[in-house]
Amino acid sequence: MKPPSRDDPHSWTAAEGAGIPESQDGPRVMVVEDDPAIREVLISMLRLSGYRVRTASEGEAVLPAALAFKPQLVLMDLMLPGIDGWELTRRIKGHADLGQPPVIVLSARVREDDKIRAIEAGASEFVPKPCRATTLVEVVKRYLPVG
Amino acid sequence: MMGLVTAGVGAAAAVVASGLTWVLATRSRTGDAVFQTLDKLAQPVLLLDGGGLLEAANEAARELFGALLDRKDRTFTREDLIQRGIRLEDIEAARMSVQAGQAWSGHVDLRINEKLARIAVLVAPRTGGGAVLLLRDYTTEAEQLRKLEWEVDRLSTAQRGLEKQLEGRMEDLTRLSEQYFDLFDNAPAFYLHLDATQHIVVINHAGAGALGYEPGELKGRGVYDLFDPEDQARLRKLLNNPENLDPASSSEFRLVDRTGKSITVLLSGATVPDQGGRTGWETRLTLVDVGTIKEHQVLLRRISAELEERNAVLELKNEEIARADKLKSEFLNNISHELRTPLHAVIGYAELIHSGGYGPTTELQRHGSAGILKRGEDLLGLINNLLDLSRIEAGRMNVIIAPFDPVAAVQHPLETTSMLVRNKRDRLKLRVIAEDAPRLVTGDEDMFKRVVMNLLSNASRFTDRGSINVTIRRDGTQFVTAVSDTGVGISEEAQKFIFDEFRQVDGSTTREHGGSGLGLAICKKLCELMGGTISVTSRVGQGTTFYVRLPIHGEEVVAKADNKAREWTRHETTIQR
Numbered sequence: 001m002k003p004p005s006r007d008d009p010h011s012w013t014a015a016e017g018a019g020i021p022e023s024q025d026g027p028r029v030m031v032v033e034d035d036p037a038i039r040e041v042l043i044s045m046l047r048l049s050g051y052r053v054r055t056a057s058e059g060e061a062v063l064p065a066a067l068a069f070k071p072q073l074v075l076m077d078l079m080l081p082g083i084d085g086w087e088l089t090r091r092i093k094g095h096a097d098l099g100q101p102p103v104i105v106l107s108a109r110v111r112e113d114d115k116i117r118a119i120e121a122g123a124s125e126f127v128p129k130p131c132r133a134t135t136l137v138e139v140v141k142r143y144l145p146v147g
Numbered sequence: 148m149m150g151l152v153t154a155g156v157g158a159a160a161a162v163v164a165s166g167l168t169w170v171l172a173t174r175s176r177t178g179d180a181v182f183q184t185l186d187k188l189a190q191p192v193l194l195l196d197g198g199g200l201l202e203a204a205n206e207a208a209r210e211l212f213g214a215l216l217d218r219k220d221r222t223f224t225r226e227d228l229i230q231r232g233i234r235l236e237d238i239e240a241a242r243m244s245v246q247a248g249q250a251w252s253g254h255v256d257l258r259i260n261e262k263l264a265r266i267a268v269l270v271a272p273r274t275g276g277g278a279v280l281l282l283r284d285y286t287t288e289a290e291q292l293r294k295l296e297w298e299v300d301r302l303s304t305a306q307r308g309l310e311k312q313l314e315g316r317m318e319d320l321t322r323l324s325e326q327y328f329d330l331f332d333n334a335p336a337f338y339l340h341l342d343a344t345q346h347i348v349v350i351n352h353a354g355a356g357a358l359g360y361e362p363g364e365l366k367g368r369g370v371y372d373l374f375d376p377e378d379q380a381r382l383r384k385l386l387n388n389p390e391n392l393d394p395a396s397s398s399e400f401r402l403v404d405r406t407g408k409s410i411t412v413l414l415s416g417a418t419v420p421d422q423g424g425r426t427g428w429e430t431r432l433t434l435v436d437v438g439t440i441k442e443h444q445v446l447l448r449r450i451s452a453e454l455e456e457r458n459a460v461l462e463l464k465n466e467e468i469a470r471a472d473k474l475k476s477e478f479l480n481n482i483s484h485e486l487r488t489p490l491h492a493v494i495g496y497a498e499l500i501h502s503g504g505y506g507p508t509t510e511l512q513r514h515g516s517a518g519i520l521k522r523g524e525d526l527l528g529l530i531n532n533l534l535d536l537s538r539i540e541a542g543r544m545n546v547i548i549a550p551f552d553p554v555a556a557v558q559h560p561l562e563t564t565s566m567l568v569r570n571k572r573d574r575l576k577l578r579v580i581a582e583d584a585p586r587l588v589t590g591d592e593d594m595f596k597r598v599v600m601n602l603l604s605n606a607s608r609f610t611d612r613g614s615i616n617v618t619i620r621r622d623g624t625q626f627v628t629a630v631s632d633t634g635v636g637i638s639e640e641a642q643k644f645i646f647d648e649f650r651q652v653d654g655s656t657t658r659e660h661g662g663s664g665l666g667l668a669i670c671k672k673l674c675e676l677m678g679g680t681i682s683v684t685s686r687v688g689q690g691t692t693f694y695v696r697l698p699i700h701g702e703e704v705v706a707k708a709d710n711k712a713r714e715w716t717r718h719e720t721t722i723q724r
Contacts, residue, residue, distance in 0.1 A: 020504070035489075035492065037492035038492045040492075041495030041496055044495075108484040109480065111483075133499065
């Protein structure tokens, strides 16, 4: 885990987790997000709120990672390289070994039909990007309380 | 007429006068006999002696004049005569003629027994002096004459009327015949009238022209000459058996024009009795140039082909438009996604720093990260507004009509606004005034909320202290939602373009107060979509009030439905532009 670059904004790259420690027994949340900066922000927020977080950034990697991590909740982006978020939601909700965790879709695709398709695919909630961290954490906590 | 009568009387008088001459000559011998003879005359006769005295009057005269003749002195004074309507000049003329030994005739209107009688008079000199007056009462004839004249007059008036009518009819007839000949000559067909021996009586201009002749040249020609020799026998057979001719069916024949060129025609015809039946029967033929028909068919085919082509082009264009529309919509969706995604990270990082998630912060760091958050959210507002505006512009904004409570609808925007102004909460009050608000209106609740939200967010940005009030009241068939503030106000000049896109009062207001300058443009468009209006009153330094007027419509329907089952029917209306 390397620390974020301090001096040169041009050489900036996202740091997974941003050095924020993760609790060893927190509830398991899987973040599916292809934007590294958003991924970093989400990991930070969720860890600060007491969750254990694993991430996947492309469609194909999601199911193997989920089978290894067994998330209790999935935060799902919709626009992803490879398999898109709607299809991934369907697959996660339909997989016998994953125990149908709640999927919260977090997306900048805010058009009404995109939302409807997400709910139809099995998403429990749709949160539009951008949103306040507090708003998102509130929604996550509703489905998966900490401690 | 009058002259004739006078002449007639004159002739009769001459005969009588010559008789009288004899009678008078023999008077001395047989005086009584003379008077007996005179009395037998139907016409009144008076005899005057040389002194102008009345010598004798026959029975008829006595009947006519009555008591007038019984005077002892037997004189007729001039006054007597004039009194009875006789003209003085007539008396004089008669006296002069008699003195000159000539007869005088004329007519006088005599008043006898209060009646006016028209009398013809012949005054003839008597041999040996004196005069004989032969009279004839023709009052009845005169009356008859007058009647006759009147009748003649009446008849001639009637005749003039008839003549005029006839003239009109003739004009009509001329016009009709001109129209008929125009139709006949210029019809898109050749017309031929043939006599019983199949010679041409009449051919129309179109027919003669097509064959290269003047119509006059063909008159009297045998019809077979105009046809192709190969077709002549067939035609002969047809014309010799007129029962085979049928105006409703036609067969093909070939004509040969003056230059020998062949013209294919469809021939139909009928045989009718000719005028007056002089030659028995007349055959009327109608020939239609097949070439013309074919030309029309070709033209029709070409036109329909062109139309089909155009339809295909239109269809293609429609597809293109639909595709472009879809692309545009996709583009909007994508651009929205691309703008929102990095913003999420910006807001997220700022929040992490501000909340201390990235470790303890100084006051300046918190201030800076709050600034990023605030501006980030402004940017989100701008993106949302831009997308709304393009959706409205593209006609993709659907108005969803359903009943709603306007007072309840403003609660959420009001709560959001009170969050926005919580740092001014000790000096800025937010209120809803709904004393005369309709309980239910019919419209698009979401749109209404967005308009109110935009206006409140505006008010909160430009008002530092005082109050922001939302007043909802009924106004006839509309309801007015007024959002008033005690903020900086808007100059009269700026009020003119405040609802235009990207027009805040000036660029600096955006930087000082935030906002995109799109909110009011969106409000205006949303109000229009809902069938309402938005207006503003403001004073610089005192505050601003925006009035949103929307139709209440359907409140009575709503009330009815409300009583029934509280079940609302939702209509969805797509506003097409």
